[in-house]
Amino acid sequence: MLTIEGLKKGYEGNEILKGISIDVNKGDVISIIGPSGSGKTTLLRTITTLEAADGGHITFAGVDKDFEKLNGKDINTIRRNVGFVFQNYNLFNNKTALQNITEGLIVARKVKKSEAEKIALDALERVGLSDRKNHYPSQLSGGQQQRVGIARAIALNPEVIFFDEPTSALDPELVGEVLKVMQDLANSGTTMVVVTHQMSFARDVSNRVIFMADGHIVEQGDPKKIFENPSEERTKKFLTDILANV
Amino acid sequence: MDNIKLIINFLGQLLPAINITLIVSLSSIILGSLLGLLLAAAKMSESVVLRVLARVYVSVIRATPSIIMIFVVYYGMPMLFNNWFHTNIDGWNRMYFVIIALTVLFSAPASELFRSAHESISKGQMEAGLMVGMTPFQTFYRIILPQAFVVALPNFANSVVNLLKEGALTFTIGVVDMVAKAQMIVANNSGGYAWQTYCALALIYWVISLAVDKGVSLVEKSYQAKRKTIAV
Numbered sequence: 102m103l104t105i106e107g108l109k110k111g112y113e114g115n116e117i118l119k120g121i122s123i124d125v126n127k128g129d130v131i132s133i134i135g136p137s138g139s140g141k142t143t144l145l146r147t148i149t150t151l152e153a154a155d156g157g158h159i160t161f162a163g164v165d166k167d168f169e170k171l172n173g174k175d176i177n178t179i180r181r182n183v184g185f186v187f188q189n190y191n192l193f194n195n196k197t198a199l200q201n202i203t204e205g206l207i208v209a210r211k212v213k214k215s216e217a218e219k220i221a222l223d224a225l226e227r228v229g230l231s232d233r234k235n236h237y238p239s240q241l242s243g244g245q246q247q248r249v250g251i252a253r254a255i256a257l258n259p260e261v262i263f264f265d266e267p268t269s270a271l272d273p274e275l276v277g278e279v280l281k282v283m284q285d286l287a288n289s290g291t292t293m294v295v296v297t298h299q300m301s302f303a304r305d306v307s308n309r310v311i312f313m314a315d316g317h318i319v320e321q322g323d324p325k326k327i328f329e330n331p332s333e334e335r336t337k338k339f340l341t342d343i344l345a346n347v
Numbered sequence: 348m349d350n351i352k353l354i355i356n357f358l359g360q361l362l363p364a365i366n367i368t369l370i371v372s373l374s375s376i377i378l379g380s381l382l383g384l385l386l387a388a389a390k391m392s393e394s395v396v397l398r399v400l401a402r403v404y405v406s407v408i409r410a411t412p413s414i415i416m417i418f419v420v421y422y423g424m425p426m427l428f429n430n431w432f433h434t435n436i437d438g439w440n441r442m443y444f445v446i447i448a449l450t451v452l453f454s455a456p457a458s459e460l461f462r463s464a465h466e467s468i469s470k471g472q473m474e475a476g477l478m479v480g481m482t483p484f485q486t487f488y489r490i491i492l493p494q495a496f497v498v499a500l501p502n503f504a505n506s507v508v509n510l511l512k513e514g515a516l517t518f519t520i521g522v523v524d525m526v527a528k529a530q531m532i533v534a535n536n537s538g539g540y541a542w543q544t545y546c547a548l549a550l551i552y553w554v555i556s557l558a559v560d561k562g563v564s565l566v567e568k569s570y571q572a573k574r575k576t577i578a579v
Binding site for chain 1: 476478493
């Protein structure tokens, strides 16, 4: 459904992504793990066109092109078929929880207001925040904001939702409620690509784990295999280090 | 007591000329804000040429005293029009020259405060807008602008009050605004009652700037109140 080949991206001579290829199939829940600075976030941002890639090819939602050749129309198509959940939530601060969700539906998708509100209420229901629909982001906890962020993404019914370290900015006691929502989504068949440091999520919820380091995909596969029997030394070391700290 | 009566009397004579002051100020604020918006956009544009031009423009304008700006426009523009467009604008209403001078003056601080307000809104707001499928312009208009507006408001009020005071120089090129009126009153009284006259004038300026401040704080409050009342 989504295929990326040889994706490259650098900043000021620094190569962050050195030719990444991934395949996402419908219903996949893919966790991307790896040390900080390995390019995980940059990978999500270049696939979703938030950042321009330097090289590589994308096949997605009818677009089949090299990244450098994407025109405005292609970029629009890609953006309209992805959802994005940000590390810092990035809810619209001047909109209520409900309006955060209806905004994209009404303005970008031209859905009727009443229809959009129905969809938004459904989405809020799914993340357990129906009673917070009229709250502004500043009146919500971090965990609640992130759940609204997730509701905003699912309401648009995208082909795939990207999560960029969705729990990293949260207080530890709020991580659980967000992970729970993500797990429900995964169980309902939503296609998800998740950059995460939550090893429990990677191991127990996803159907594939990608381990990245230094702008490369070092290893990918079944979570059971990656966590219990990684074939690469680099993966082994990362997992030993990170699991030692849990 | 007599003094108070005099001041009230002069207030009555000065107030009819407030029209000119308000027309000049309002036009300059509106036009200056629009120009300021363009300048702010130029300052944040990707083109180096635009950025440098905007920066030079702002630094020159900021360094120009308002009275000099008014004179430069008043004496310079007709010459410019004559030489370049072969048009005679000597007959223009003098008020236009003041409005042009004040517009130019106002655009510099306006551009600065628009730019800083825009930059105070996190980049993530734009990215979130793009990721729900909105265009950059839709996101700017619906998400960034309303937030930046609230940030810019107090500084904007400051600039407006400043402009109002600089507008008191309108009389220097012979437009009969409140200041010119005050001078006439003093002259008619052979130089008498000067301080009472100018006190009355100061009072009017004070009330206007008070009204601006009050208006701004009302808008700010209503913005905050809206957020509080909705979420109980």
